[in-house]
Amino acid sequence: MSRKNINYGAWLVAFSIMIAIASCKKVEYTTINNPAYVRVFNDLNYTQNYADKLAKYPDLCMIINPVLASDGTPTGGDVIADFLDKRAPYAPPYPSHSGNSTSLQNPEYPSKANVLVGPILNGFDLSSWAQMPSGKLRFMFFYRPYNEIPFFQLDRQLQQDVLLDTTLNLDAQEVYTLHVLQRDYVTKKKGVILRKETFQKLPLADTLAYVNFYNYSSKGYWQADESQKPTGGANLLRSFKSGVKDEMNIYMSIYNGQVTPVNPTNSPVITNYDRKYIGRLIRDADGSQVNPYVSFPIWVAPKADSIKTDIWQRFDFLAPGLDIMNTPYRTVGTNVNYSTYGNYAAVNCLLNGTLTTTTLTANTYFQNATMVPNMLVNIASGTLKSKTFATINTIEVINSNVYLMTVQRKYPAPTF
Template identity: 40%
Template sequence: MKRYFLYFLIMGGMLMGSCRKTEYAAIDSPAYLRVFNNLEYSPSLDTKDVPQPFLTMLIDPVLDADGTPVSAAITGDFLDHRDPWARPYPDAASNVIWQKEYPGTKRVLAGPILNGYDLASWAQVPSGKHRVIFRTRPLSNTPYFELSKGEKGVTLVDTTLELSPKEVYTMHVLTEDYVKNNPIMYLRRETFPNQPFVDSMVYVNFYNLSSDGFFEKAPNEIVNQQLASTKLRDTMYVYGTLSRKKNGLVTPINGFNGIPMGRVIRSLDGVVTPYQRFPLFPDTSSNKIFTGNMSQAFGFYRAGFNPQNLIYPLDLPAGVYSALTMGDYDENSTTGLYPYKIKGDLRTGMIISIHSGNDNPRSFSSVNTVEYINRKFYVTTIQRTFEPPVYK
């Protein structure tokens, strides 16, 4: 369900639901913004009176004399905790109220196709200087500005930012310090639209956006009476493995088992990390149309360890090893070895495989961001443009 299908879905929904037409005001010199809520919802006796992080984002809000918002130039409401996989396309036909990101399913003026990248999951916003507030809100279906004053929550983040025209931004609400548990806004100006990436390669970069002190002070996780590999040190080294699935068996592709893919350093400074790459068609027997059912696995190793000297990475001290796998993996063979699993594209993980032209499926390269935040992995996939399907 890509950009080319969204128009038909939206039009179908409009015809079925009403004849009302949505009008969008053009934005001069826009920036492009995508927002994620990474704050945890952890109900307990200790936190029962603490405002839970169901959020509303307000850009350039108007406040009353008591500091309560009464309006805003841009509102991102019903912002819940993000999904593990941020898909490369928005579900524009959905009527869901609670959002896993902004703009999510919200009807906004979406980002364009920029240098061959589809920015339909980014919202156009005015460039320039803005005040941004994130407020808590109740878990209800009432829009923020229809809530009573007492229900409009408290401010968790109040900051200003500067957005440059035609630039692409990813924003997160994060916890800066593990002990203080203080939320902050993290803003990253993405570089992928301006980099000389080639269509024959898939790109991925890595971030550790965990709170300061998380590794040292957060409790270790025990699963089935074993220490789980769910904590990363502030510096880890990444190794990638590409595998194909054939006749129900997952087998590493020759030449792509445990290849070095740089390092990931914990940081909240908003600087884009270097992109690593792997071939769109790593299997030489591929027909160069569909790459075949496959998976990508990324192992994270403490300095001094690698896939060659850590052959069986189970029941190790915290921070020695962890891993993420995506795609058509084998559940049984990856249990324990790859504690994090995010499907992405069900057949090909980070690679997008879709009906395009006369081919069904056809595989396309993508740009991906892997973010580790306080014991959880998240992946964002950005797609290139492609030809719409041809039905015979």
């Protein structure tokens, strides 16, 4: 080997070492002492009609403990949650849209935001909750244009459109769900609900699934004229088009979808769970209390080696005095008029990826319901192709919309 080649080889080795050293940067980990865990939903609904023709699209920026210039324009803050869009109908038991980089819009916070999230606390996965400093915090919510320009790069005038400015107290190691919503449909008054969750503290059975219910609808919404409500069939609103009255009775049905999964009208209802009365739904867009949970067993199918179930859930909401066995529907020929004037609504929690809205045409009882995912989680676990896991669920009715939030309680085994 020539001297020239030796020198070149030595230079190449030295250069490689320099590159390796330069690439070994120290990772700085951010920590929060005694954090609280917070999940934020933007529950503001946007309906294009004559009554709301001047309403702004509710794309928001949340700033906690903001730093404000002399004219009130924010210049920074302890927490910046930009592009907080309207919430999605389903909040799954994992950070929603965490792998979606096609849009900056977030259906909740933290969602796909790159921030510290909660741990597994008492067996519950809190990765959908963000860590925040505990104590008294100032929350400011700003309207922002629906575009991909970061809030602090917007025109200064656009940074001064304040939706809400409030102070909230967060206790360390507690779990909170924060809702931004409309309190009054007539006055358009906005507000927040900070719900201090209790699911992580309850003694719950592994063989049961749990669900509780809230009506955070605006005051006066269900009484408003039907012309101000969203289109009945759009976004699968269906029987929730009119909203629901301020007090409703709740009935639960559990169906076995294994017999004829493509046609739910033939799915057998499980004995003692056919439109079973389970409680009342009371409208409260001002309170923050946690409503009690109702449970139902997780029956497993023998043909699935007793590790998986195909059961699915339905919940009917009826105004007091109405008979669940004769639910009121309004039909015109073969077309369904989804206006129930607040007297009735229903939600089907369907089989994951099995039942679709196109199959729900044979029976009005099923066709009229809003569709959301099954409350139970069926995923691969270890060497098992699919296994059913217990969950904690919350159904929230807000004007013409119904939302499902699911928290997973047990987790799949590693794959060997």
